Each structure stands twice: as structure tokens, then as C-alpha cells.
Amino acid sequence: MKNSVISKTTKSILTVKNLCKKYDTFYLDNIGFELEEGTITGFIGRNGAGKSTTIKLILNIIKFDKGEVFYRGEKFCDKRIDIKRKIGYVGEHQNFYENIKIKNIYKFVKGVYKESWNDEKFKYYINSVFDIDLNKKMKELSKGMKTKFLIALALSHEPELLLLDEPTSGLDPLIREEVLEVLYDCAKKQNMTIFFSSHITEDIEKIAERIIYIDNGKILLDCKKKEIHVRYKKINIEQLDKEAFQELKSIGVINKDYILFDVQNVKKDILNKYKTEKIMLDEMLIYLRR
Numbered sequence: 001m002k003n004s005v006i007s008k009t010t011k012s013i014l015t016v017k018n019l020c021k022k023y024d025t026f027y028l029d030n031i032g033f034e035l036e037e038g039t040i041t042g043f044i045g046r047n048g049a050g051k052s053t054t055i056k057l058i059l060n061i062i063k064f065d066k067g068e069v070f071y072r073g074e075k076f077c078d079k080r081i082d083i084k085r086k087i088g089y090v091g092e093h094q095n096f097y098e099n100i101k102i103k104n105i106y107k108f109v110k111g112v113y114k115e116s117w118n119d120e121k122f123k124y125y126i127n128s129v130f131d132i133d134l135n136k137k138m139k140e141l142s143k144g145m146k147t148k149f150l151i152a153l154a155l156s157h158e159p160e161l162l163l164l165d166e167p168t169s170g171l172d173p174l175i176r177e178e179v180l181e182v183l184y185d186c187a188k189k190q191n192m193t194i195f196f197s198s199h200i201t202e203d204i205e206k207i208a209e210r211i212i213y214i215d216n217g218k219i220l221l222d223c224k225k226k227e228i229h230v231r232y233k234k235i236n237i238e239q240l241d242k243e244a245f246q247e248l249k250s251i252g253v254i255n256k257d258y259i260l261f262d263v264q265n266v267k268k269d270i271l272n273k274y275k276t277e278k279i280m281l282d283e284m285l286i287y288l289r290r
């Protein structure tokens with residue numbers, strides 16, 4: 001057990017170290033990060049970047065080739081049912097138990113969690129927040145309703161950590177807003193730690209305070225949102241003289257009327273001379289993919 005415990009001095013709830021997984025045409029390469037209690041982290045990446053694979057590896061749904069996962073400093077493996085009970089998860093694929101009435105799924109899940117189940121909270125989400133009819137069968141729910149029902153289930157056993165795989169994908173803007181608001185409240189009012197994957201930069205921009213960007217199995221960025229806006233900037237090309245344009249072009253990326261860049265790579269005199277503007281998350285991803 002000597003190697004299975006790491007320092008408990010930080011507020012870290014989850015530590016992921018060097019996760020690797022090889023498929024025929026894909027390699028998840030040394031994924032590592034730490035999540036702090038009560039924070040919301042957006043895990044962003046294009047289709048096929050490795051988001052679901054990472055989440056499933058953390059939860060032991062699939063086996064990694066290499067790596068370690070720690071929960072509050074203790075090694076997390078398949079046998080740690082006690083830790084699993086503290087984690088809520090909503091996966092990407094929701095086409096299961098199609099012919100079962102959702103009130104029976106609710107009763108089953110409530111029975112599994114017993115003492116940690118908060119029935120008042122479940123009823124509050126179902127009736128007052130999400131407005132779901134428990135008499136419907138799974139197959140009778142729209143994608144948005146399914147997502148809301150599954151999130152209500154995941155929240156009602158009061159997890160300390162919530163892992164969500166694309167919770168807002170395929171939902172209309174109003175439902176997306178509702179879901180994001182509920183998640184934000186859980187983190188800020190109940191100190192829940194939330195890690196959610198998405199390829200919708202807007203949603204991540206809205207509620208995540210930290211962003212981890214994965215591309216082709218590798219983490220290209222792990223940064224607080226505030227720091228992103230300080231570090232990555234853009235300048236309108238029209239303002240630039242020839243020399244400054246050449247300089248910025250060599251270290252940045254041209255996107256429409258702007259050059260996007262990392263201020264750390266730019267000479268001070270250019271930054272002093274020209275007006276820089278804040279970049280949005282989707283622009284930063286264009287820069288990182290250069």
C-alpha cells in the first residue's frame with residue numbers, strides 16, 4: 001500500500017496521473033490533471049479527441065494500459081465501491097432501459113444508494129426544476145428530458161464529484177441553460193466538484209472556471225479561464241505596420257481580420273503600440289491547433 005497514498009494536504013479531490021490507453025487507431029497519451037474541490041472544469045475537445053475515453057478510464061469503466069487515479073489521496077480502483085458511491089456520472093449514451101418506466105429506474109437507483117439518497121432533492125429537481133413526468137418510459141423521453149432525468153438521478157445521491165460526458169450536446173439552448181444553471185449552483189452552493197466534457201465552447205465559457213483542452217489524445221492546455229484571457233490575445237490586422245504584421249504572423253495564427261497569439265511570444269513594443277483584444281475560447285482553440 002506504500003505507493004497507493006499521495007499527499008492529502010491539498011484541496012484536491014481527484015488526481016489523474018499518466019493515463020494511457022491504446023486502441024488500433026488512437027492513443028491516449030499520458031493524461032494527467034488534478035481537480036480541486038468545489039470547482040467546475042470543462043474538458044473540451046473535438047469529436048474523437050479522447051474525452052469519453054478519459055472519463056471512462058477514470059471511472060474504471062474501461063481499463064487503462066498505464067496510469068493511476070487517486071480520490072482524496074487514496075488510490076481509486078474497481079474494488080473501491082465506497083469511493084464510487086461518492087461520484088456521480090452521466091454518460092454520453094443514454095439509450096438504455098428503453099422500455100422501463102422512469103419511476104422504476106428512480107426506485108432502483110434510490111435503493112442502490114439508500115442512506116446517501118436525498119429524495120427531497122430528487123423530487124425538487126424532477127418537479128420544480130426540470131419538470132419530468134415519472135410515468136413515462138425511457139423511450140418516451142426526448143434527449144433533453146433524458147439528460148435532465150439522468151442528471152437529477154446523479155445529483156440526488158449527493159455526490160462529491162460529478163463527471164458528465166457531453167451533458168449539453170444535442171439540447172436546445174433553453175434546456176442547455178437550465179442544465180448549466182443547475183450544475184453551477186451545485187458547485188457553488190454545495191461545494192460539488194464538476195468535471196464535464198463538451199465540444200460546445202459557449203457552455204464551457206459560461207460555467208467552467210478551468211479548461212482542459214484535449215486534442216488527438218493529448219492535453220494541449222490546462223489553464224484557469226481567467227489566465228486564458230490574460231495570456232491569449234488578438235490584434236486587428238488593419239492596425240499593423242508591415243514589420244509588426246510579419247512578426248506576429250510568424251508566431252500567431254490569422255483568423256478572419258485578426259492575428260491570434262500568445263502574449264508570452266510577442267515583443268513588448270508591439271504589445272505597447274497596438275490595441276490588443278480579448279479572445280474567445282473558440283478562437284483560442286484555433287490558435288492551439290496551429
Ligand SMILES: Nc1ncnc2c1ncn2[C@@H]1O[C@H](COP(=O)(O)OP(=O)(O)OP(=O)(O)O)[C@@H](O)[C@H]1O
Nearest residue numbers: 023024026045046047048049050051052053054199
Ligand atoms: N472500444 C474502442 N475500440 C477502438 N477504438 C475506440 C474505442 N473507443 C473509442 N475509440 C476511439 O478512440 C478515439 C477517442 O474516442 P472518444 O470516444 O474518447 O472521443 P471523444 O472525444 O469522447 O469524442 P466525441 O466528442 O465524438 O464523443 C476515437 O478515435 C474512437 O474511435
